[in-house]
Amino acid sequence: MTQQRWTQAPPGSSWGEFGADDQRGRMNLVTEEKVRQGVAEVKVGKTICLSLPLDYPGGQMLNPRRIPPRLYSVVRDGKSAGEQGFCWSYQSEDPDLTDVVNDDVLLMSLQYSTQWDSFAHVGSHFDADGDGVEEAVFYNGFRAGEDIRPGHEDTQNPEPWARYPDSYAGALSIALLAEHGAQGRGVMIDLERHVGRQRVAVGYDALMKMLEADQVQVESGDMVCLHTGFADTLLSMNRQPDVAQLHQTGSGLDGRDGKLLNWITDSRLACLIADNPAVEFVGPKLMTPTPMRQPRLPLHEHCLFKHGIHLGELWYLTELALWLRQHHRSRFLLTAPPLRLPGAVGSPATPIATV
Numbered sequence: 433m434t435q436q437r438w439t440q441a442p443p444g445s446s447w448g449e450f451g452a453d454d455q456r457g458r459m460n461l462v463t464e465e466k467v468r469q470g471v472a473e474v475k476v477g478k479t480i481c482l483s484l485p486l487d488y489p490g491g492q493m494l495n496p497r498r499i500p501p502r503l504y505s506v507v508r509d510g511k512s513a514g515e516q517g518f519c520w521s522y523q524s525e526d527p528d529l530t531d532v533v534n535d536d537v538l539l540m541s542l543q544y545s546t547q548w549d550s551f552a553h554v555g556s557h558f559d560a561d562g563d564g565v566e567e568a569v570f571y572n573g574f575r576a577g578e579d580i581r582p583g584h585e586d587t588q589n590p591e592p593w594a595r596y597p598d599s600y601a602g603a604l605s606i607a608l609l610a611e612h613g614a615q616g617r618g619v620m621i622d623l624e625r626h627v628g629r630q631r632v633a634v635g636y637d638a639l640m641k642m643l644e645a646d647q648v649q650v651e652s653g654d655m656v657c658l659h660t661g662f663a664d665t666l667l668s669m670n671r672q673p674d675v676a677q678l679h680q681t682g683s684g685l686d687g688r689d690g691k692l693l694n695w696i697t698d699s700r701l702a703c704l705i706a707d708n709p710a711v712e713f714v715g716p717k718l719m720t721p722t723p724m725r726q727p728r729l730p731l732h733e734h735c736l737f738k739h740g741i742h743l744g745e746l747w748y749l750t751e752l753a754l755w756l757r758q759h760h761r762s763r764f765l766l767t768a769p770p771l772r773l774p775g776a777v778g779s780p781a782t783p784i785a786t787v
Contacts, residue, residue, distance in 0.1 A: 437573030439562035444697070445738035447572050454572055455608050457551060457740015458702045461653035462616040466702075470617035470765040474786050480752045482768070482783035483546040484663055489746075490671025494678070494709065498541035506535035543778040548609060548770040549743040552580045552601035552777040554732045570604055571740045579603035580777075600775040609742060610772035610779070616702065618766030618785060619654045622646065622753050623683045624661040632683045633713035636691035648762045652700035655766050659753035660684065663707035663746055684713035687731030696731075697739060704735060705744030705768075711735075744768070744781070752785045761787070 441447035450460045487501050506520075520533035543549070555570035568576035576582070580601045623634055626642050634642075643650070650656055662682030666673060684706065686692055696704070704711050712731035727733040735741035756762055765786040770779030 437575070438560035438569070440560065441573075442556070442558055442738050446697070446740060447738075450740075452572070454740070455551070455574075455604050456612055457571060457742070458653075458700070459609060459612050459614075459740075459742065461700060462612070462614075462655070462702045463653065466616045466653040467613075470615065473617060473763045474765050476787060478755075478787050480755065480785045480787065482747045482749060482752060482785055483781060484667060484746060484748045486540070486545045486780055488545050488671060489666055489673045490669070491673065493673050493675050495544075498544045499539070500544055501538055501540035504537040504539070506537060540780075542606075542771075542773075542776055542780060543745070544780070546746050546748065546781055546783070547744065548606055548614075548768075548779050548781050549732075549736060549745065550601065550604055550606035550609065550777050550779075551736050551740055551742070552604035552606075554729065554736045555580075556727065556733055556737050571737055572604075574603040599777075601777050602775070604777075605774055606770045606776045606779040607772045607774045610769050614769045615765075615767045616653065616655050618657055618764045619648065619650055620657050620659060620749070620753055620756050620762050620764070621648055621650075622659045622757060622762075624659050624750075624753070625757065627683050629661040629665060629681050630683070631680050631713075633686035633689075633715065634683050635686040635689035636695055639685075639692065639695070646762065650699050650701055653702050655703050655768075656701045656705065657744075657747070657749055657752075657766075658685070658704070658706040658708075658711065659749040660706060660708050661750060662709070663748045664750035666746075667748065682708045684708050685711060685731055687712040687729065687734065688715075693731070693734045696734065696741065701741070703742040703744065704731075705747055705749075707747050707749040709745055711743050711745060744783075747781075747783060752787075755787065759787075 436452045438447065490500065492499065522529035522531045551571040555568060555576060557566040558569050559566050560569045560573050561567065570580060574580060580603060582599050621642065660682035665681045666678065710729065712729060735743055766783065768781050768783035770781050773779060
């Protein structure tokens with residue numbers, strides 16, 4: 433039996449629920465039965481893509497730390513295909529060969545567009561050893577610098593993307609979600625239907641009214657999607673994001689609402705997905721009469737760090753939400769594997785809903 437990595441867990445967390453070695457969190461609840469439930473929601477066989485094109489949002493205005501995709505031709509014999517004026521041709525090796533070939537290399541931030549967050553994406557400073565000293569730890573007590581290794585700065589390389597090479601999540605990598613399959617029953621909560629595309633933090637009371645009005649039920653192991661319309665607005669900007677407009681567009685969950693966080697825990701949902709950049713409403717730091725240590729992203733801390741709940745961000749949910757709305761449905765089969773890339777803390781995704 434593996435020795436527990438922590439002496440004390442964060443208050444109210446789920447550390448250890450699925451064992452001392454667990455790295456899958458609430459995706460453990462997406463069992464074979466949950467997959468069958470998802471398949472049972474397929475009534476007409478229509479598929480709907482839930483990904484933005486991976487070159488959206490466009491530029492780095494929304495997040496200067498994340499670079500958009502850059503495609504390069506593979507070099508062959510010291511020259512790229514463009515330098516040779518044509519695609520690869522094997523006739524240079526044998527004039528009787530007819531093959532013409534293209535290969536690409538892609539450089540991009542893995543969380544630039546439609547994406548999954550792994551549990552190695554966000555941790556917290558927390559005294560897991562119970563010795564009065566905080567450590568940088570992640571879900572289930574895995575440690576920064578040991579299990580999750582950041583890159584070391586290379587001051588000789590001017591490229592921002594290359595200054596921190598050799599980072600590697602030896603635990604909690606997004607590849608574990610890929611190996612699980614990320615397929616099950618999706619449930620749509622259509623926030624836009626009730627609050628439009630205004631920028632508003634949706635707390636527990638408002639969310640419960642929406643669920644009741646739309647007769648939506650969230651059960652253990654469901655993969656919950658939140659439609660706000662943000663990604664649809666972004667798509668209309670054609671890779672030229674109007675940041676001022678986007679900052680006034682789309683709702684998000686209120687991560688500072690304790691009742692809402694308790695509902696996320698108690699509902700036993702498997703993951704939370706939204707068409708906005710963070711799932712939660714990102715507001716200013718909470719001001720208190722006396723200074724208080726707090727997370728910048730409380731819902732991220734609650735989900736990724738405390739409970740092992742994967743987050744999906746910047747998905748394209750409008751087409752699916754409108755179809756479900758028209759057909760008086762909220763459930764569907766969701767298939768959304770990330771890249772099986774060991775060591776990665778996040779991944780692009782091309783999710784598919786089948787209805």
